[in-house]
Amino acid sequence: MATQYGISGTTAKGIAASVERGVAEGALGPGASLPPVRRLADELGVSPGTVATAYTELRRRGIVVTRGRGGTVVAPVPAVASRRPPRVPEGLRDLAGGHPDPQLLPALVPPTRLSPGARSHRSAPRLERLEEAVRDWLRPDGVPVEQVTFAHGALDLVGRLLSVELRPGDAVAMEDPGYHHLLDLVTALGLRIVPVAVDDQGLRPEALRTAVRSGVRALVCSPRAQNPWGGCFSEARRDELVEVLRGEPDLLVVENDHASAVADAPLWSLTSGGLSRWVHVRTVSKFLGTDLRWAAAACDPVTLARHDGRLLLTSGWVSHLLQETVYRLLTDDDTRALVTRARETYARRRAALLRELAVRGLAAHGASGMNVWVPVGDESAVVNGLRSQGWWVAAGARFRLASQPGVRISVAELEPVDAARLASDFAAVLGESEATYGG
Helix, strand or coil, X not given: CCCCCCCCCCCHHHXXXXXXXXXXXXXXXXXXXXXXXXXXXXXXXXXXXXXXXXXXXXXXXXXXXXXXXXXXXXXXXXXXXXXXXXXXXXXXXXXXXXXXXXXXXXXXXXXXXXXXXXXXXXXXXXXXXXXXXXXXXXXXXXXXXXXEEEECCHHHHHHHHHXXXXXXXXXXXXXXXXXXXXXXXXXXXXXXXXXXXXXXXXXXXXXXXXXXXXXXXXXXXCCCCCCCCCCCCCHHHHHHHHHHHCCCCCCEEEEEXXXXXXXXXXXXXXXXXXXXXXXXEXXXXXXXXXXXXXXXXXXCHHHHHHHHHHHHHCCCCCCHHHHHHHHHHHCCHHHHXXXXXXHHHHHHHHHHHHHHHHHCCXXXXXXXXXXXXXXXXXXXXXXXXXXXXXEECEEHHHHCCCCCCEEEEECCCCCHHHHHHXXXXXXXXXXXXXXXXXX
């Protein structure tokens, strides 16, 4: 690494910035070794303490990790990089984005009455009628609704809570494979990820038990439409997971029900299990519109106070115009009918692809939601092979921590008639890759 990229700087801040620049530009890839402290200090003409301080700052921010005798290396997913998907090549059918079908979203019409003048809403950050609508939305699913709050989307809320509750170096249990933006967010906060394996019923209890015993401070998970696997909690699985968590009163459980109304699966929520620290998060981007960056959350009193306290110091509140738009859509009968049609349509499209893959002997997962996960031996061979057939799917690398390779196919816009052609192309590509690379 040292011969390929020259770290510069005469202060701890300058050295750290030089390493970060190298990571951001791609000159220092994941796993690249940094020079030992004393050697870099000699090369730069600074004290070993200056280099050590720079390395400590880089570790705190999740850009590098220390591997004992293996030294300091660039983190597997550096916090200055992003696992955002690449641009969809022109002419390809996009099945990688994970977005809802635009034809199944309501028209977004802003409120006709705008807020009069410039005024602060810090004293009343939430519209009372939207709070009640949220309670009516959550209550039938068994989520406690005594305390609710709002945020600018699920990632906004999760990032705020973890930054308040945890300190750099603390461990967070995360689904594996899991949502890549959440994985990147946790890394960027300087937190340590402990992977928890999933199956068609979500988190595996034995894997969660192992993570809890390792000393994790928080858990982030999805109760249904798990991205990218598609798993959903059964009642029995929920009870098993609650049993593991109940003995950890200080562990914060973050339940991200991101697809809720279009997940096509009942909610078996961890929050109904009498846990001490918990938050249940719901967004509307999957069924009301991707530009509605709004989330509702029900949580315990301590979590509410800490979240709202930090929100007060930053943006202060979620736009009342946005809240009004969400309220009107959530309570509109025509929109509710459209959401029901969307849920049924996504379920039909997902089932069609799973059926066509199974007919061709291909195992796949997708018990709920908009995605199907297909295990493969060589992600690159499959992605490139399907690209040659006109399909663009997501390689599983950006979703995985320790789990096996796979690809994610988003079915939101995949009609059943197209599922058969995709499955045939998939089987052909998989056969070619196995013949060429041995699986």
